[in-house]
Amino acid sequence: xxxxxxxxxxxxxxxxxxxxxxxxxISNHLYFYWYRQILGQKVEFLVSFYNNExxxxxxxxxxxxxxxxxxxxxxxxxxxxxxxxxxxxxxxxSSVETDQPQHFGDGTRLSIL
Amino acid sequence: DQxxxxxxxxxxVQEGRISILxxxxxxxxxxxxxxxxxxxxxxxxxxxxxxxxKDKNEDGRFTVFLNKSAKHLSLHIVPSQPGDxxxxxxxxxxxxxxxxxxxxxxxxxxxxx
Numbered sequence: 132x133x134x135x136x137x138x139x140x141x142x143x144x145x146x147x148x149x150x151x152x153x154x155x156x157i158s159n160h161l162y163f164y165w166y167r168q169i170l171g172q173k174v175e176f177l178v179s180f181y182n183n184e185x186x187x188x189x190x191x192x193x194x195x196x197x198x199x200x201x202x203x204x205x206x207x208x209x210x211x212x213x214x215x216x217x218x219x220x221x222x223x224x225s226s227v228e229t230d231q232p233q234h235f236g237d238g239t240r241l242s243i244l
Numbered sequence: 245d246q247x248x249x250x251x252x253x254x255x256x257v258q259e260g261r262i263s264i265l266x267x268x269x270x271x272x273x274x275x276x277x278x279x280x281x282x283x284x285x286x287x288x289x290x291x292x293x294x295x296x297x298k299d300k301n302e303d304g305r306f307t308v309f310l311n312k313s314a315k316h317l318s319l320h321i322v323p324s325q326p327g328d329x330x331x332x333x334x335x336x337x338x339x340x341x342x343x344x345x346x347x348x349x350x351x352x353x354x355x356x357x
Contacts, residue, residue: 135287162343174288174333174347187344222287229343230295232278235287 133157135236137223143242144213152208152239154223163206164224164233165198167191174222179229180206210241218243247271248336250348259357263321267334267348272315274336278345279308279319282331291332292319295339324355 136155144150156163165177178188180198197209206225210217220240224233249268257263265279275296280288294301294308294317301308307320321328334348 137287164343166345166347173349174335176344176346179343187341189344224287226343229341230276230339232290232293233343233345234290235280237285237287 133159135223135225135234137221137236137239139239140237141240141242143244146215146243147212150210150213150241152210152221152223152241154206154208154236155204156206156223156225157234158204160225160227160234162186162226162229162233163198163200164226165208166222166224166235167219168222168238169216169219177208213241213243215243217241247274248334248346248348250332250334250351252351253349254352254354256354256356257324259326259355260323263319263324263328263353263355265319265321265332265334265351265353267317267319269315269317269336271336271346272312273338274346276337276339277308277310277317278335278337279306280333280335281328282333282350288333321353324353326355326357329353329355 138153163180168174178192179186195211220238222238224235226233278293279291282288292306310317331350331352333350335345337345
């Protein structure tokens with residue numbers, strides 16, 4: 132069964148450094164998403180992406196964050212200058228349509244030191 | 245922000261019996277609901293969904309019930325199996341939006357042999 136893949140599984144970065152999290156969505160899916168889960172808290176929506184542009188973003192997704200689909204398969208989340216509070220699990224998801232189930236990757240654990 | 249609430253952090257059930265997981269929501273504009281299952285170190289896995297035009301959806305051992313007047317949904321697992329032991333997340337969204345899902349905090353289900 133096709134799946135969403137995320138790399139790396141764990142990323143450790145110094146505060147203030149830039150980090151790029153990578154995702155390969157399911158190949159026939161058109162909508163892409165990033166969520167995050169801070170330890171002990173809910174899964175929170177960050178951003179949705181369709182047709183090479185952001186379609187919706189949450190208040191968490193400030194100017195430090197950006198997303199890109201650099202080629203036909205990858206979908207990336209960049210955090211420009213990481214803060215301690217960016218430490219979390221980051222999940223990528225994709226769906227065929229917005230009213231179809233989103234399928235999630237196994238996440239990247241981001242640890243900011 | 246508690247738009248989607250799962251008030252039971254944990255539930256323990258005997259193998260073969262019914263598991264009932266509950267979820268309440270506050271925003272009456274939600275029109276699409278999903279249940280996800282999550283094992284440790286993995287991403288959420290889609291289980292079953294229901295739109296607001298239905299009050300029941302069934303898929304094998306899993307049935308989701310929606311009570312719009314009470315703003316309540318539940319997931320029934322019959323019969324429960326030890327492999328069902330996981331954290332279950334309820335999520336809600338708007339069909340007309342760009343896919344932003346609001347998640348509950350999750351309920352940890354333990355199915356004992």
